[in-house]
Amino acid sequence: xxxxxxxxxxxxxxxxxxxxxxxxxxxxxxxxxxxxxxxxxxxxxxxxxxxxxxxxxxxxxxxxxxxxxxxxxxxxxxxxxxxxxxxxxxxxxxxxxxxxxxxxxxxxxxxxxxxxxxxxxxxxxxxxxxxxxxxxxxxxxxxxxxxxxxxxxxxxxxxxxxxxxxxxxxxxxxxxxxxxxxxxxxxxxxxxxxxxxxxxxxxxxxxxxxxxxxxxxxxxxxxxxxxxxxxxxxxxxxxxxxxxxxxxxxxxxxxxxxxxxxxxxxxxxxxxxxxxxxxxxxxxxxxxxxxxxxx
Numbered sequence: 244x245x246x247x248x249x250x251x252x253x254x255x256x257x258x259x260x261x262x263x264x265x266x267x268x269x270x271x272x273x274x275x276x277x278x279x280x281x282x283x284x285x286x287x288x289x290x291x292x293x294x295x296x297x298x299x300x301x302x303x304x305x306x307x308x309x310x311x312x313x314x315x316x317x318x319x320x321x322x323x324x325x326x327x328x329x330x331x332x333x334x335x336x337x338x339x340x341x342x343x344x345x346x347x348x349x350x351x352x353x354x355x356x357x358x359x360x361x362x363x364x365x366x367x368x369x370x371x372x373x374x375x376x377x378x379x380x381x382x383x384x385x386x387x388x389x390x391x392x393x394x395x396x397x398x399x400x401x402x403x404x405x406x407x408x409x410x411x412x413x414x415x416x417x418x419x420x421x422x423x424x425x426x427x428x429x430x431x432x433x434x435x436x437x438x439x440x441x442x443x444x445x446x447x448x449x450x451x452x453x454x455x456x457x458x459x460x461x462x463x464x465x466x467x468x469x470x471x472x473x474x475x476x477x478x479x480x481x482x483x484x485x486x487x488x489x490x491x492x493x494x495x496x497x498x499x500x501x502x503x504x505x506x507x508x509x510x511x512x513x514x515x516x517x518x519x520x521x522x523x524x525x526x527x528x529x530x531x532x533x534x535x536x537x538x
Contacts, residue, residue: 312505313380313388315450330383332505334376334392339498341369341399342491346464349488358406365403370396391443398436405429426472433469440465451526452519453504457497464490 313331341364348358377393405412416425444458467487471480504516520526 312385313391313501314385315387315447315454327379329505330376330379331385331388331392332502334373334380334388334396335498335502335505337368337373337376338392338395338399339495339502341365341373342461342498343495346488346491346495349468349491350485351488362403362406365399365406369399370403371400372396373399387443387446394439405432430469430472433465433472437462437465437469449521449524451524452521453497453500455521457494457501460490460494460497464488464494 312329313335341361344364345358345361347353348355348361373392374396377389377391377396380388380392404410408414413423413425416428417423440458440462444455444462447455447458464487467483467490471483471487474480474483500516504518507514507516509515518526520530522528522531
């Protein structure tokens with residue numbers, strides 16, 4: 244007959260141990276959620292010292308969320324939801340090329356003054372392709388990208404419709420005496436797009452410099468072109484048109500930059516395109532925290 248010795252366990256100590264274990268699990272979940280949010284919003288390989296961690300947490304993520312992803316913030320974990328290629332570079336490329344060609348005509352390149360050649364691009368590339376890219380942005384949960392690309396795809400389609408004689412839009416504004424009120428009507432059209440772009444511009448103030456500059460220069464292009472169709476003086480209108488065209492060219496270049504950032508990676512290029520965040524943005528604060536930690 245053996246006597247088994249049972250060690251006495253204090254119920255309070257056991258409860259405290261269980262409570263401590265549960266707190267550790269909660270802290271771990273908090274750290275994981277924070278990492279997921281940063282992974283969704285930003286990119287790159289960076290370090291952050293999170294609360295209640297003995298070692299800095301390393302986060303290895305995609306570096307192009309505010310450039311090639313056409314997303315100024317962290318509305319959703321887009322990368323986790325994506326099951327196909329990033330549609331943003333396609334839409335940005337369609338927007339950039341169509342805008343570039345029209346803007347060259349606006350500044351008088353090659354002495355061309357009529358934008359008829361843009362109709363083909365506006366229907367096929369800047370319109371249809373960009374609209375499709377916007378719909379795919381909707382599928383991956385990028386609300387900003389879906390709104391921007393689909394809307395500007397609609398802009399190019401409507402622009403092509405205006406310039407297509409079969410729709411009789413321009414001719415419908417011609418009066419019997421030969422005068423036309425088309426410029427006044429088209430000015431309203433451009434003013435509306437200026438206001439829409441201004442709203443999108445406000446949503447890029449906490450993103451990156453290149454992302455902001457795309458919408459800033461595009462907004463100025465709409466502004467000068469709207470004023471061009473509003474003024475009566477021919478010489479002033481010509482100057483305003485060329486100024487709007489110049490800003491359109493710059494906007495196209497920024498769009499191509501953001502497109503390239505969404506495509507370039509270690510598999511097809513020598514380095515990743517650098518994102519320059521605003522200091523007050525979440526990405527800027529995260530990079531500052533990284534530098535402070537390394538120092």
